[in-house]
Amino acid sequence: MRIKSIISMIILLKITIFGIITISVECVNSNINNNESLDYSSRRQFVRAVNPHDKHSNINNNESLDYSNRRPFARAVSDNEDPATLFKKLPAVARLVTAIAIINGFSDGSIPADPVIAELLNIDTASLKQLEKFNKTSVDKFIESVSSAAMDSSNETLTVEQAMLDVFKIMTIWERIGKLENISTTYSLASLKPVESWSISEFKNFNLMNTLGLIDKIVKAESSPIPELKKQLAVLASAVTNLPPATTMKPFIVTLEKWALIDSFVDIMLLHNSHFDVLLFTSPSFNAHTVQYIPFATDPDISVMKDVVVSLFSCINRTVTAGFANGISDIEKLSSDSKDRWIDGILKPSVPLSNINILSKFAVEMKKLNYLWNPVSTETHYHMMRQVFDLQKHRGIRLTQNAIDSISNTLETKCLIADMDKSFLENMKQSAKHVKLLLRKVQALESIRNAFTSKVINDFNKLSTQTKSSDVSSIRTVLRSLSQSFKLIQNSKSLQKHVTGAQTLNEVYAEPHTQPLVTRLECLMKEIKNTDKIASILRSVKILRKLKSDRKLVEKFKEVSSAVSKSLPLLVSLRKIAEEYKKDNSSGMTDLKKLKPLQGLSKPFGDAVGALVSITKVSRSELETFVRNGESTQKIADIYGTPEQQRQFESQWGNFEATTQQIEMFLSDASIWEKSIAIKKNLNLSAYGQMFKDLTILNSIDVKLEPRLAATEGFDNITTNQRVTQIVAEFRASLMELSKLDLDFSRYKSAFNSMKEVLRSVEAGFKGEKLELSISVSRSGNVTTTTEFAIVATSSYSGLVYTVGTLVIAVILVTITFLWCWYDQSCIYHKLKRRYITNMKTAPELGSITPDSSQDSQSEREAERFVARKPHTSQLPPPPTPSPATLTPTSANTTTAASVTPSGKPVSKVEKLKKDRIEVEKKRVSKKSRLNKTI
Template identity: 25%
Template sequence: MKVLDFTNSVVIITAIVFVPISAIESLDLSFVNKGFKKQNSSNVIDRLAATARVITAITLHNGLSDKSISVDDVIAELLNFEPHELKSLKTVDEKAVENFLTKLADFKLVDVVTVDAARTLGNMYKFKEMWSQIGDTIEFPNDAAYKQLDNIKSLKVSGLEKLDFKPAIDALNQSILTDTNVAELKKHLNSITTKIESTKGTDDIDGFINTLNQLKPLQYIHQIFTIYGEREYFTSIRPGAPDGLVQEFGELKDLVRLSKSSPLDSLAKLVSSRFVHHPINRMHTSGFINGYKDLNSLSVDEGNAWLFNSTMLRNMAGIHQLSQTTPLLKKLDEAWNEMFSLKQYKSIQDVASLQKSLLSITDVPSWADVEKFTNDVKTCANAPDQGQYIRNFKDISENTNILFKKLTTIRGALQSVEKLKTDYIPKLATSTSIETIVKLRELVMKLENDVKVLLVGKSVVEVDMQTAGSDIITGFKKQFSSNIASFNCIRDIKSRFGEVTLSAMSLVQIREMKEGAKVTKDVNDALAGASKSLKSLTEIRSTFQALKVQSIDDKAILNALKNVSRPFGEAVTALVLGKNLMSKSSDFEMFVRNGYLVEGEVDEHVAVNFRDTFGNTWGDFVKTTENIKTLFTALAELVGKIEGSEKSKMEDVGSLFTDLPNLVDVDLLTDDRLNAVELFENIKPTNEQRQLLDNFKTNLLELSKLDLKFSRFQKSLNSMSDTIDKLVVMMSGISSQVTATTSGGAAVESEGYKFVWWHGALLFFFICCCFLIFCCFCCEIVDYKEENDDIEMGKEKEQLVKTDEEKKEREQKNKKSKGKKRSFFGKRLVWKQRSKKPNQKCAAVAQTPPPPNQTATASKSTETAAPSGSGTNNAASTGNKTNGDPVKTVENEKKKGADKDGKTGETDKAAATTTGDTTKAGGSTIPNKTEVPADDKNDIILYDFVAKYPRYGVVKPKSFPNAEAKRRWINDALDKINKVWKADREERERNRDPSTLSSDTSTHNGLTEEEANMSLVSEQLKIKYMGKPGENLHEGIPEEEHIDRNADPTRDDPAEEFSEKGKK
């Protein structure tokens, strides 16, 4: 089986599959077996992405054409929205929502007597959730490993506060490093590395971290024991609480009923999508990784150098048509971005969370249901409270988090130091590249931030892990076996557990929302704006339906593409998103550092009661950090494996998708951490703390817009090798099928193809018959014309004899001067005559002198027909005046041809100008300046480019009056574009800064991908309209074809004086 490379893979999919089968037989597939030139391996992922876009565009085009794909579903996916959510949003009953919000605003809460009852019952729901998550997975370290944590106190972290990074960073900020600068910089860097290395000593940092990992469930253990201790409330409920709770449950019934007719989850998803990325299941648009923004790339894919070179693209129906929908989709997306505020986002999230709880309640419980549930809890809860250990669990859990983040920071700092010692300090010199200096500076700044994390809050040597009383940790399952049994019993209660606990939780949420201001107003405003914006969906739908699409006749090919489109697109999505995510590693490092600093401020400067509230809202930041690290490690392996490959063929790349790492999901807990930041802001933090909180919130919101859910791509990645194999086999089969059809000798099994073949044969026979009849008819016309010409030439001969004597007298007078010129031009003219082999028919007749009444006209026309650019015609016009001249035969031949057509040289030139024939008028090229040639693909690409980018100052006229006007406009347009690019390059050189050099993502000398493609097109336009280098632009004749041009200058050569050369 022949292997298809990336270029041909995309082209063959685009060109073959997207045209009707009846048109395939005319395609030229000679390029299929050609490999493309070896390019930078960094383009592998880009080429895979282009392939995915093309495959998706083809299947999408055909699905829209045969109505198998819903237009509304496509619109939703391109806007990064689940189709069912968009449909739900369009059908929201605004009146029902208004009624729900009115009821929520008017909800009557009884006095505070119900607060504790509702909170305690609601906490039982949290209890069940937490124990279900960790109860069967607890594996605490053994006693020996746990007591090893005492050795952490021997780490030598004292003196880190004295490390000064400023001199090193200042030196690295200099534009030029002298020998003195290099020596000082090495001194500072060595001092930093020595101090950081000394912190480790002989201790096993990785061993400490592994042990701390095993202690992570403690953060849930202390909460579970705390809630378990609250069960005592059920035996001593405050007077009035039952009646108040029943009354509130009665109010809740109306709210549950109204929530079912006014779900706001789709509105919440829309608003939150402006701040948090929501991964969706792309059924039809998996190749469009960035949604509608990728539609514009389709025109680039068509015009790309490695796609554009294929003649098969001429038969493509035009996948770029999908980009016609981009402006409307972009307008709607940007309107949503401007419409919703962060405040509205938080309000809608609160209401949507409440509705989620309400919709889970099938029937609001009665007080009898509450009593039944509390009795079941009391029956299960026969183990002691263990209240004396709750504080121990909490302290050890908090200290575990402190040690974990500081030890992982030390480990990262030691890795950075090792890189400094091996990759940078020994190689540092005055000749070190700017790129290396930038990377070195980033590494030093990272070390500075690591030291800040180590210094904030408790020092690692001050943290007490209570190893003396390690039994409660290492012997947890044995010592608390009775509690574990009670926890399991409560988890398995069936008596309306959900209805009772969720109803109580809903009451707590309603109380909190009523304390907030303008929640209902925020929701109403957001709903009104969303409803108004959705009216544009009608216009977007019409644009999709108006697309002129050519469907595929062969369903087998279409089904084969559908089968590979989604898994191929998902696997490529993982690669592209992973590559983009890795480019933001510094942003994630900043997020982790700021998060640790916020935790440090809470641990050190905030009251204990607030620490508990903050911690419960903030969540497990250590777990988030570990997930980020795990994801980046896996992505580095995956992307590096594909991107770093030298493979250039599709089949070879498929072999790379083996032994792939497991990808995980990262949840930044955006909502919870925004709420925790708000809690911190409410206790009046210092200016430094407020700045830290602002930085963290900004960083959190930026990263929350990224897609961090990668586990859903694992299946498609693991099967990518098979997917590519299927794609290669499918395209090879199409190639073989087309080759067999065009050869005419292969057997075709399909009855449909037999039908097409026989009809094609009949059509070919009919065309041949028509051609033969046409040829016979033309021959008769030519014979008749030659007979008439012979009669006319006889008459002309009689007239020419009369003027022969006059001509001889003129020739005798000029014989001497003309002889010299003849010697100069004769050599060139005879050479051209010999190489061109002109027709010598009727030369004898042409040698006869012209009649008296035509002499002046002939002479004048001969001189006129020879432009200054044609040395041949100059020689001919001179040589025909001398008898016996070796070139006279040629001149007379030309004259005869002119007379035979009934035209003089002047009329020939006029005819050539009118008809566009550039071979008339004495043999020189006459460009047609009246007929405007049709636009080809390069012309259209240029028109679209200048229309898309008005910064170039080029405006295309509606039409061109003639070809010369079009040529001049294109020349001016290309000059203006190149001037802008040149100015951009000069501006970048003037503003070059080492800190921004590494962020340059361009790989085309500062041009974008689209501008780089335009650069290739401009070269082809220059060749088309201005000619190739080394070409005579006036005549359109390459220099090497000019007869004796280099030997003797003629009137074509303005640099030489013709008369002086003639005299010599």
């Protein structure tokens, strides 16, 4: 019996403990103010960086970073969420939050219709306002005038126009570089002599890609090739140690930077020798009258047309629609989002999310507007509108023919010199190239020397199997950031050749040709007036001629103007629909109003998730194609470009190596971040906060759309080499495609850092809880938290769960205690009961009956009732039978009167009690036997 009792008690205790745990977990989940207990930053598994040129990379060159289409990660018997699932579901949550925010904003008037419309169209609100004033008649008349303008395109006219542009460029360059006075004495190139002795050959023995691969294995804990890694780092350390300190390099860099301006001075000489003298004998009319009398459209009309066309190729700061990272197309996904089981399970919304379909009426009209704009948001329309917009910028410039003719007179009478010797120019150009190359290499060496200080090099020797993965990862980060510097140094020969070539500039610059040119430049700066107006007219003439060469110019332009004009009725309809939400008193709207606090979370949550969407959309192969074509385009400009094209290219192209570095860092960091995601399934939404915080490691990518389009204009029309034309065209196409993605991750760092709190608040908002939240948005679009997130529960759900749970546990504990004491005879309850009965039974036998015998009889009756009420008492020893001598007459009479046997013999009370006790014990044994059978 004791064993069965113990087993029963253990079972009940297990049930109780399970109930306690369940209630506790439920209460913790309900109390959203609890601190998050999952900090994945301390246990994330770093993985190796992936460099696009790394032979150790396990990512195929054609592999896309679109995680939605990738196979699930090989996580054997893992309880973690598949990142591919997160990359689909979290944007869906962001869409729901933004949709709820817009609906509530329309309902109470806190969000006007125009910002929503503008952001979904990817333009700013000012452009939307201007669209209402659009004058289609005016712009169509303008483009007809452009198409029909009569222009002189003879070779002589083209030469004059180019010569006038050369004059302006010469003056601009000279103003920018200064007079170059005392450059040869203050910054002597002879001081570069020590650079010749710098040894860079050891850098060629350092294998960067192999070193990164070894670090990856260590970080991933696949193996521990510490000896091999230390060997590679020792080669690097030796090469760095042989370099002079960075402070020693700095004076050489300053000298080279000054002399690098000579390259621009050579450009002046080349421009002077090109078509300069043609202005001495030709009237420079260059179609100025044609440009000056075109009936231009108004600037706002052309601007709004350009905004419509470029909307697909630009990124804006979304304030009220941040969760719609893909614009209007995201609205179509809301219906399926509201039915998603994963979302419903993790958010546990307090109202039906199907009410989100209230936004469908507004979405239908937005789709009509989107369908109207999509056909004109193409690359061909983009290039056409860029040129029209540039032409429009020169509107209203007036210059008389006399002012134009005065330029020829000035050149002929005041600023006349002979052309430069061609061999002299060639020598100076080559020397200038050596200066620029030497400057780049010394700057690369300085970067390497600054990164690998003596302390860092000493730490290389301390590497062991006990070294933390984070420490090894930091080495990888530094190496990757210097990949372009290593590439430049390892692909170069000794520095001696460049030093020797650069030093020849001292002699070349001192040639007698130089000073006469400087004198003429000063003359031009002093005597020629209206240079800005002349340059503006010249540019407009070139643009006008290029527009006229486009046979479909008028057709494409009118397609854009028609799309803009037809947008006006839809804008009116959209504003009307937005106003109707204020009158909507349906049950669905009432439910969504309970989620009003989510409106303050749409911006920070949407920004962070929008960055996540950009990461999943970018293609590795597309980025690598962009880099390859960009590098090829640089070579093409140097080999096939005309002097004019080369100058245009160099002035607009920028530092493409820096862009390449950004792309390599992004690809590697994105891979590391993705593989570090380790989040258990079925957790709170706030558990994904660390995943977003880790996105702060991502580097932004600036593809420089407008400057690089301008730099490559003209190269795509080189008919002598179709391969050149193809490469430039492919580069421009990939440049346009990348510009559609928002790759400026630096804008969202504050949003990433606040995502733990934001996610916790989003989770609470969907559960019908009030959020007191204050978030400010800076002008740059970054989100900063200005107050702590304070969440106050309005629902009594949490308290009810706690109360009911406590009562259930209390009842279970009481039941266990009762059953335990019922079966266990050693329980304190049974001990007290037996002691009490014993006292009651032995009281009449303790001596002669006293005058208080009536009180004793009363006690016996109470004992009898107690025994009858509790028939399962333990077996008691028979009480001693009192002798007749001890009985007084009073007691004897009482006993006789009390009871008699069936034979007529009197029975004492004690004997009767004994008999009753025996009967009760029999009943108890019988009842206990039946109970044991039942158990």
